[in-house]
Amino acid sequence: MSKAPAFQFYVKDWLCDPELRLASVLSRGAWIDCLCFMWENSQRGKLTATPLKFARLISGSLDEALHFLNDMNDYEFGDIEVPLGVTFPLTEHECNVKVTITNRRMYADYKNKQNTRLRVKKHREKIDVTQKKQKCNANVTHSSPSSSSSSTPNKDIVFFLNENAKTNYRHTTPKTQKLIRARYNEGFTLPDFKTVITKKCSDWFGTDMEKYLRPETLFGTKFEGYLNESDEDKDGLARFLQRHQDTG
Numbered sequence: 600m601s602k603a604p605a606f607q608f609y610v611k612d613w614l615c616d617p618e619l620r621l622a623s624v625l626s627r628g629a630w631i632d633c634l635c636f637m638w639e640n641s642q643r644g645k646l647t648a649t650p651l652k653f654a655r656l657i658s659g660s661l662d663e664a665l666h667f668l669n670d671m672n673d674y675e676f677g678d679i680e681v682p683l684g685v686t687f688p689l690t691e692h693e694c695n696v697k698v699t700i701t702n703r704r705m706y707a708d709y710k711n712k713q714n715t716r717l718r719v720k721k722h723r724e725k726i727d728v729t730q731k732k733q734k735c736n737a738n739v740t741h742s743s744p745s746s747s748s749s750s751t752p753n754k755d756i757v758f759f760l761n762e763n764a765k766t767n768y769r770h771t772t773p774k775t776q777k778l779i780r781a782r783y784n785e786g787f788t789l790p791d792f793k794t795v796i797t798k799k800c801s802d803w804f805g806t807d808m809e810k811y812l813r814p815e816t817l818f819g820t821k822f823e824g825y826l827n828e829s830d831e832d833k834d835g836l837a838r839f840l841q842r843h844q845d846t847g
Contacts, residue, residue, distance in 0.1 A: 606638045606705065619676040626670035629657040630677065637702055644706025647699040650689060665689050668698060677702055751776070751783045756792045757814070763800045764812035778818040787822065795825045 613619065619627060636656055637646045648656065654664035669688040671679045678701040681689070685696055756779055757770035768775065782792070795817055803809050811817075817825065 606634075609704075612704075616676060618674040621674045622670045622676060623666070625659075625663055626667045629653075629659065629663070629667040630671075632657050633700060634702055634705070637700075637705055643709035644704075645699060645701050647697055649697055650694045653698070661691060661694055665691070665694075668700070671700060751779050752789050753779050755789060756796075756818075759793055760796050760812070760814070760817070763796055764804065764809075766812065768814055772814075775814040775818070778814055782818055782822050785823075787826070791822075791826055792818070795822060798828060799825055 619630070622630070633646055633653075633656065637644050640646055650664045650668060651661060653668065654661045657664060657667065659667075665688075668679065671677050672687045680699040680701075681687075681693075682696060685693060689696070689698075753770040753776050757768050757775060760766060761768055770776070779792070799817055800812060803812055
């Protein structure tokens, strides 16, 4: 992102800041130049240089740069840092010492914007990860035959059960769908379901076992056993089918 070509200049602060008013005209002029260089700096609001370099930045002499830096330390219109062991007032002997000056408002604004950008970046990354997970889960769900209720004739099976056992089960019940899907995944087909329903209705309808003519019993783990039971009572099966036709 490119930098803004201008920064806010608070006229009232400039005119009414008592610390800045105590500084010399030379220091105030040097300060406004340094504010411009701070704005252009990569770490906005801070500027690090030696007194010799500060002299070149403000287009002045070494004595004028030292005067400016000592005024900043004395009147605190900005923050100033020097290496450990260096004391004020600075003299020509410290002409090659690195000095860091900071405009508190400009640097605080810079840090706030940096933190905001970091939060926005993390938030967007979090959203991207969540969306990728959702997309991945959706792809797995759509591509898995075992997860698709439309691949199994739930409605036809439950309708056949209700019609024969005189019940009112719903084909949309998740537990019923899960049982039917499990048997379909094992390779059983619609005719197998109809065979099991017909056999057990023949065996249990009109008896104490009639209450077990339900999806959780018929379509559970004993499904294959029910399917392979021999028709020992063919007359009973015939009577059941006849009774169903008479009452249909």
